[in-house]
Amino acid sequence: xxxxPGDLKFLKSHEWARVEDNGLVRVGISDHAQGQLGDxxxxxxxxxxxxxxxxxxxxxxxxVKAASDIYSPVSGEIVEVNENLxxxxxxxxxxxxxxxxxxxxxxxxxxxxxxxxxxxxxxxLIENEDH
Amino acid sequence: xxxxxxxxxxHRELGARMVDFGGWDxxxxxxxxxxxxxxxxxxxxxxxxxxxxxxxxxxxxxxxFLRHLLANSVDKLKVQGKALYSCMLNEQGGVIDDLIxxxxxxxxxxxxxxxxxxxxxxxxxxQQAKAFGVAVQERPDFAMIAVQGPNARAKVIGLLHEVDxxxxxxxxxxxxxxxxxxxxxxxxxxxTGYTGEDGFEIMVLSEQAITFxxxxxxxxxxxxxxxxxxxxxxxxxxxLYGQDMDESVSPWEAGLAWTIALDEGRDFIGRxxxxxxxxxxxxRTMIGLVLDDKxxxxxxxxxxTDRGDGEILSGSFxxxxxxxxxxxxxxxxxxxxxxxxxxxxxxxxxxxxxxxVRDGKPCEGI
Numbered sequence: 001x002x003x004x005p006g007d008l009k010f011l012k013s014h015e016w017a018r019v020e021d022n023g024l025v026r027v028g029i030s031d032h033a034q035g036q037l038g039d040x041x042x043x044x045x046x047x048x049x050x051x052x053x054x055x056x057x058x059x060x061x062x063x064v065k066a067a068s069d070i071y072s073p074v075s076g077e078i079v080e081v082n083e084n085l086x087x088x089x090x091x092x093x094x095x096x097x098x099x100x101x102x103x104x105x106x107x108x109x110x111x112x113x114x115x116x117x118x119x120x121x122x123x124x125l126i127e128n129e130d131h
Numbered sequence: 132x133x134x135x136x137x138x139x140x141x142h143r144e145l146g147a148r149m150v151d152f153g154g155w156d157x158x159x160x161x162x163x164x165x166x167x168x169x170x171x172x173x174x175x176x177x178x179x180x181x182x183x184x185x186x187x188x189x190x191x192x193x194x195x196f197l198r199h200l201l202a203n204s205v206d207k208l209k210v211q212g213k214a215l216y217s218c219m220l221n222e223q224g225g226v227i228d229d230l231i232x233x234x235x236x237x238x239x240x241x242x243x244x245x246x247x248x249x250x251x252x253x254x255x256x257x258q259q260a261k262a263f264g265v266a267v268q269e270r271p272d273f274a275m276i277a278v279q280g281p282n283a284r285a286k287v288i289g290l291l292h293e294v295d296x297x298x299x300x301x302x303x304x305x306x307x308x309x310x311x312x313x314x315x316x317x318x319x320x321x322x323t324g325y326t327g328e329d330g331f332e333i334m335v336l337s338e339q340a341i342t343f344x345x346x347x348x349x350x351x352x353x354x355x356x357x358x359x360x361x362x363x364x365x366x367x368x369x370x371l372y373g374q375d376m377d378e379s380v381s382p383w384e385a386g387l388a389w390t391i392a393l394d395e396g397r398d399f400i401g402r403x404x405x406x407x408x409x410x411x412x413x414x415r416t417m418i419g420l421v422l423d424d425k426x427x428x429x430x431x432x433x434x435x436t437d438r439g440d441g442e443i444l445s446g447s448f449x450x451x452x453x454x455x456x457x458x459x460x461x462x463x464x465x466x467x468x469x470x471x472x473x474x475x476x477x478x479x480x481x482x483x484x485x486x487x488v489r490d491g492k493p494c495e496g497i
Contacts, residue, residue, distance in 0.1 A: 035148075038358065039165040041448040042425050060474070062427045064164050064362060064448050067474075086425075093163075 004030070004123055005097050009073065009116035011055070012125060016097065017073035017116060025074050025105045025113070029061065031096040032126045037063040040089040045081040046103055052078060054112045059102050061092065072105060074112045080104040136181035137274050137337040138344055145354055152357055153247035155182040160356035167359035168450040171326050172491045175280035176355035177347055182246040185270040185334065186256065193240050196263035197232060199399055200256065202382060204392035208234035214305045214323060218382050218390055219244075219255070220401030224408060225378035226385065228252050229370065231323060233307050243275075243332075245372050259400070273319075274340035278352055279330035279363075281491060286350045287320070287331050304329075312339070313346045325360060327367025327488055365456065366449050368419070368486030374430060375417070375444045375458055381408055384460060386417035386485075413463055417444070419485035420457045421497060426473050428457035428480070433472040436465035443471065451488045452497060458485070 008016040014033035018026045034040065044060040052058040057069035058078070081103045085091060092100035107113070117125065133156045142149065147158035158179065160167060170176045188196065197205040203217035213234050219227045228248045233241040244252045257267050278287050288296050292311035299310050299320055307321035312335065319334035335343045348354065361371070368386075370376055376385035383391075383405065391405060420443075422428050428446035441461030449456045457480075461469070470477040487497050 038148075038160060039163055041165075042427055044426075062448070064358065064450070065159075067427065067429065 004119045006119045008097065008119055008122075009113060010119070010122035010125075011071055011073050011116060013071050015071055015073055017113065019113065020104075023107075024079060025076070025107050026101050027058075027070075027073060027103050027105060028096060028101040029070060029092060030122070030126075034093050034096045034100070037061065037068060038065050039063055040092050043085040043089045043092070043102065045083070045085065046078045048078055048081055050078050052076065052105060054109075054115075061089070061102075070102060072103075073116055074105055074107040075109055076105040076107040078103050079106045134182070136179055137340045138179045138181060141341055141344055142179065142354070147354070147356060152182070155246060157182060158354075158356040159358040161354050164356060164358035164362070165450045167353065167355035168362050170353045171280045171328055171355060171359060171363055172451055172488075173281070174353070175278060175283040175286050175330070175351065176353045176359070177279070177283075177344075178277045178355055178357065178360050179274075179344075180277050180332070181274040181337075181340070183275055184244045184246060184249045184252065185273050185275070186242040186244060186253070187268045187270055188240045188242065188260070188265050189238055189268065190263065190265040191238050192263040193238055193265050196260055196265045197240060198397055199263070200259055201232065202392070202399055202401060202405070203390045204394050204397060205232060205234070205240070206394065206397075207392070208232070210306075211235060212302075212306045212308050214307060214321060216390060218387060219252070220382070220399070220405070221378060222401060222404065223378075224381040224401040224404030226372070226376045226380060226382060226387075227255055227378060229372055229376070229387075231321075233321065235307075247373055272337055273334040274337045275332060275334050276340070276344060276347070277324055277326075277330065277332045277360075278347060279324045279326040279328045281329060283328065283330035283352070284322075286347070286352050287333070290346050290350055291318075312343055314339075314342065316343060318343075325367075325369055326363035327369070327486060328363070328491065361445075362447050362450055365445050365447055365458075366451055366486065366488035370458070371445055380460075381405060381413070383408060383413040384415045384417060386458070415441070415460050416463045417458055417460050418469075419483045419487065420446075420459050420469065420471070420480045421452075421483050421487070422455040422457075422471070422478060422480050424478055426455060426478060428455040428471060428473075434459045434461055435470045435472065435477060436461050437468060438462035438465040441465075449487060451491070452493055456487045456497075
């Protein structure tokens, strides 16, 4: 299990959000989540320019085992998606917190970020899940 | 209460991700399910299948009993050690289980049945056996390891006692024989499997299973989880009980017509129902599907045809093909214009013959 980067915030459903220097919010799934899902084989990305609501499905990742909705941690407009995942969905398995990011949201309500778990709280959540 | 095989701690030491598998705590993978799939197609991998149920049948009328119990005909088994795949049906022609039967002696046959159906199988077999005076003995003292892949047989044979090597080398497909493993461990070696590759399924006494597993690891056989076993058997066109057929489905509707022996004068359980269904017209049929677009076919998805809806049975991403394949049951007589509802989107799929993969390579037209 890799270290959970301290600058990330999390949904209980295992998506991470990182506020970038330009204020945009980059989103992916946790290393724990990719491990649970197993080898990823397909990612259904949202459309650039579409709007997403916090806590609603924005993308779908499919592993050999199962399909999972990816919820957006914040509301706003999708401004970028990780096209690289179309050919290499396994990037999420290899680097969940880095190259395996899924989409970037221009948040309409930054206060939503305060509702998310910080890295320590998320670590505690998955710790409890394992027992 | 979750059951554990004798290899449970060994799997955990190897870093396996364990899941509940029909009441058994089993490894789904040891890291990457896809890599484990490929190692079986290209080299040699092994699976702990000790959760499967081994049942020995003894008695003078055992062959008569099996002629009655099974939809395939044990009369095809003429040489000691030969094995046969068969369905065991209820009176309505529904599939109680699928199994392998080994002919081990004039009064001795061995069955391997599924883990998930163990209780009902033992009850059914025991009930039917009474009239034939056949003794039904479960063999929980055996562990079972499936070693599969193009190099699987060579790696196993290298571990056998020298006197056994030539004989096991010559063992034909779907046949079994006894041999001595490392340190004289008695093994029951069958040239069978559930992956579409050559290899052996090996019964070993529980107390010798960990040592044997470790010898196989040292011989270069990669531990593989039941996740890879599922994608391998699907590519190989093999049914999974509970997903592709159950008691509400006849073998005609499950792609298993080839296992039905309507030999003259044999009164097996379910025969009348099968013959009646065939005469009246079988309402549903099992087909193979390939999705050329991105996405994954999965169990339970709706299949749309010009004769009405069907459903995906086993469906998965197929690592050898790098796209999704599935079995589906649809109304008989439907045209080849078939779509699958994937999360509300109707995706066109191709109807194909299965197996999808044979001897490590995609089959023609897949």
